[in-house]
Amino acid sequence: MGTTIKRIYTGLPEHLVKEVLWVERNYRINELSHQPGGFDIVIEYKSGNVLGYDWIKRPSHYIEKILQTEYIQEEKGFHQLTDDEQNALALKYIRAAYARNYKDKKNYDSAVFKQVWNSSMSFNTIVKALCAFEEDTVPFKNRLTVAEKFMKHSKISNIKQLNYFSLETGIVSKSFTKPFEVSGSLELGEMFHWDIFSEFPTQILEELWLNKQPDIRISDMSTTLQVTAVIEVFYNKVVLQVNSPSTGIRMVNDIPTIIKLYPTPFTLIVNDNGIHLFSKDKSCITIGGNPDEWVFSD
Numbered sequence: 001m002g003t004t005i006k007r008i009y010t011g012l013p014e015h016l017v018k019e020v021l022w023v024e025r026n027y028r029i030n031e032l033s034h035q036p037g038g039f040d041i042v043i044e045y046k047s048g049n050v051l052g053y054d055w056i057k058r059p060s061h062y063i064e065k066i067l068q069t070e071y072i073q074e075e076k077g078f079h080q081l082t083d084d085e086q087n088a089l090a091l092k093y094i095r096a097a098y099a100r101n102y103k104d105k106k107n108y109d110s111a112v113f114k115q116v117w118n119s120s121m122s123f124n125t126i127v128k129a130l131c132a133f134e135e136d137t138v139p140f141k142n143r144l145t146v147a148e149k150f151m152k153h154s155k156i157s158n159i160k161q162l163n164y165f166s167l168e169t170g171i172v173s174k175s176f177t178k179p180f181e182v183s184g185s186l187e188l189g190e191m192f193h194w195d196i197f198s199e200f201p202t203q204i205l206e207e208l209w210l211n212k213q214p215d216i217r218i219s220d221m222s223t224t225l226q227v228t229a230v231i232e233v234f235y236n237k238v239v240l241q242v243n244s245p246s247t248g249i250r251m252v253n254d255i256p257t258i259i260k261l262y263p264t265p266f267t268l269i270v271n272d273n274g275i276h277l278f279s280k281d282k283s284c285i286t287i288g289g290n291p292d293e294w295v296f297s298d
Contacts, residue, residue: 005054011113012042012098019050030065032057032236036105041130042098042113057236059099059116060131064233067093080187083125090126091119097126099133145236146291147270153296155183161289182275182287185227186238192225192268194287225266225277238270242277 009017020042025034032038032055039056043066056062067089081089096118102111117129150156159180164173184192229241243263267278274288 006109007052008040008100008109008111009113011100016042016044016050016098020052021050022052022054028053030062037102039099039101039134040113043094044096044098046093046095046119058134060127060134061233063097063126063130068233083128086125086127090117094126095119097130099130101133146272146274146294147233147236147238149296150270151186151233151238153298154185155181155297156294157181157297158293158295159287159289160293161287163286163288164284165286166283176289184225186230186233186240186270188227188230190227192227192242225268226263227268228265231267236271240268240270242266242268 005022007020007022009020012020028034033053034055035057036055039059040052040054041056041059041062042050042052043063044050053062067086070093094117097116098113099116100111100113102108114133116133117124117126121129144152157179159182160176160178162173162175162177164175180194182192182194184190225242225244227240228243230238231241232239243265265280269276269278272291274286274291276287277285
């Protein structure tokens with residue numbers, strides 16, 4: 001498609017064709033929006049603005065991100081809203097949504113826009129309408145991403161591999177373990193639980209726990225992380241801020257004593273390559289292997 005992109009308006013109402021302002025690539029923070037192909041969507045806002053977004057891979061998730069970023073001022077994420085709340089938000093700001101799908105250059109010129117949602121469709125949310133359009137135009141899309149599966153379920157089992165990498169020390173570790181589980185939620189304030197840290201050498205564990213204290217048995221520490229902020233939620237990637245435990249165990253004369261610790265912040269990313277935990281010094285644990293072998297359940 002080259003650096004100058006040919007715009008297609010077939011199917012749009014005539015009064016909108018000259019009004020569409022295509023959002024420039026440098027304003028698009030999702031890396032998938034820099035890869036050609038997918039969907040074009042045009043949103044007619046009640047403010048009078050008509051914005052076009054091209055190379056969208058999942059319009060239903062993209063509109064969630066737009067509404068979350070532009071119009072939700074509270075911490076509650078868009079995906080946490082009820083259908084009625086989602087509808088009320090969309091009805092307040094959006095008049096209509098149009099979309100077209102093209103797999104590649106071959107049908108780029110021929111794919112036409114269809115009105116997917118408008119403000120009279122109070123019986124259906126804009127997200128569900130775009131999702132239905134995706135399923136109708138991309139029938140082969142039947143595989144959920146790891147992020148989508150984790151958002152639907154609270155437990156992942158049959159995980160068999162852990163990777164560790166530190167930019168600071170250059171330590172690299174890859175460990176194949178007996179199958180283990182990760183459980184928890186991607187919601188704000190919720191907890192992740194796992195028992196994987198004991199699989200790593202002590203020096204790696206001590207490096208990951210930045211606020212370590214003397215004589216603490218790291219292997220006995222709670223393996224719980226709390227979600228303190230939801231940074232990004234896309235269909236194929238979730239980015240969270242999480243904190244390490246606020247308590248640990250110190251052994252005094254072989255007697256375990258619970259002590260207070262200073263929680264350490266980490267960035268947790270869920271994508272199709274696994275679950276990644278980044279510390280401030282850019283050390284990273286990846287719960288990986290082959291996610292197709294993972295078992296998701298509640």
